[in-house]
Amino acid sequence: xxxxxxxxxxxxxxxGILDPQGVAVERALPALGFTxxxxxxVGRLVELDVxxxxxxxxxxxxxxxxxxxxxxxxxxxxxxxxxxxxxVAGPDAPRS
Amino acid sequence: xxFGVVRFPGSCDEVDALGACGRVGEAEILWHGDRDLRxxxxxxxxxxxxxxxxxxxxxxxxxxxxxxxxTAFAREGGPVLGICNGFQVLCEAGLLPGAxxxxxxxxFLCRQLEIEVVDAGTAFTGAxxxxxxxxxxxxxxxxxxxxxxxxxxxxxxxxxxxxxGSSNDIAGVANExxxxxxxxxxxxxxxxxxTSSTDGLRLFESALALARA
Numbered sequence: 001x002x003x004x005x006x007x008x009x010x011x012x013x014x015x016g017i018l019d020p021q022g023v024a025v026e027r028a029l030p031a032l033g034f035t036x037x038x039x040x041x042v043g044r045l046v047e048l049d050v051x052x053x054x055x056x057x058x059x060x061x062x063x064x065x066x067x068x069x070x071x072x073x074x075x076x077x078x079x080x081x082x083x084x085x086x087x088v089a090g091p092d093a094p095r096s
Numbered sequence: 097x098x099f100g101v102v103r104f105p106g107s108c109d110e111v112d113a114l115g116a117c118g119r120v121g122e123a124e125i126l127w128h129g130d131r132d133l134r135x136x137x138x139x140x141x142x143x144x145x146x147x148x149x150x151x152x153x154x155x156x157x158x159x160x161x162x163x164x165x166x167t168a169f170a171r172e173g174g175p176v177l178g179i180c181n182g183f184q185v186l187c188e189a190g191l192l193p194g195a196x197x198x199x200x201x202x203x204f205l206c207r208q209l210e211i212e213v214v215d216a217g218t219a220f221t222g223a224x225x226x227x228x229x230x231x232x233x234x235x236x237x238x239x240x241x242x243x244x245x246x247x248x249x250x251x252x253x254x255x256x257x258x259x260x261g262s263s264n265d266i267a268g269v270a271n272e273x274x275x276x277x278x279x280x281x282x283x284x285x286x287x288x289x290x291t292s293s294t295d296g297l298r299l300f301e302s303a304l305a306l307a308r309a
Contacts, residue, residue: 013197017242018261020202044151063159066152066188069195069242 012043100136108144141182154184183278194243200261230295
């Protein structure tokens with residue numbers, strides 16, 4: 001497999017659309033003694049390794065998010081080297 | 097007339113939908129992995145779940161082989177009815193405007209309710225009159241309809257009985273042409289006096305009347 005980049009897509013309810021999960025969490029936190037909490041929103045995290053990060057935007061528009069109701073943010077970063085080594089040695093590695 | 101009812105992995109209302117269609121015409125199952133619509137005159141996308149509804153309700157199902165054919169059929173004016181998860185799939189597929197969000201109360205709801213016919217000019221409401229009230233059940237967790245702009249509203253929840261927080265009490269919408277209709281409540285569960293109401297039959301009778309016209 002060609003070198004890939006790990007990306008995280010953060011998906012959250014679009015501003016202005018009621019987010020009842022966020023509201024429920026925001027109300028629950030003070031009940032546990034955590035004060036000064038505001039603007040809580042609950043969304044999704046999609047983590048993926050991609051060979052071509054340029055395709056991420058199209059992936060978001062077509063499948064990962066619904067742009068009508070959700071905003072998304074793409075964060076990509078290099079995978080830790082140790083992890084890349086361990087993947088080669090994983091269950092999919094060829095065995096002699 | 098012949099109806100085709102799509103079966104996805106996870107569909108659970110397709111048998112009732114077959115039964116409802118069978119009361120006004122012939123009906124058969126269309127498999128999600130099959131592109132052949134077998135020459136049916138109308139398609140019903142039933143309720144339940146599809147592909148686990150992973151990611152978002154209906155998000156994966158819209159890419160199924162059968163949906164390619166349903167999309168072509170609908171774009172040519174063929175009558176397509178989406179019920180509950182079927183409504184969600186049609187929205188994700190872009191065949192209907194808007195999207196369905198989790199209920200405002202975050203809970204699954206299941207109750208008999210009344211919806212008011214707003215638009216009797218669609219393929220599935222021609223046998224109704226505007227203002228008619230239909231008693232049919234609703235059961236869903238993601239029925240909060242949202243659409244920017246002004247969609248073609250076909251049904252609203254009556255008696256201020258909006259169960260899910262949908263915008264403007266919308267229970268069902270159509271595309272501009274009126275041949276594609278989606279709604280959250282389940283007309284296919286209200287077709288037998290044994291289960292209290294037969295109002296749901298009106299949608300299927302409307303399709304039949306259109307086919308005969």
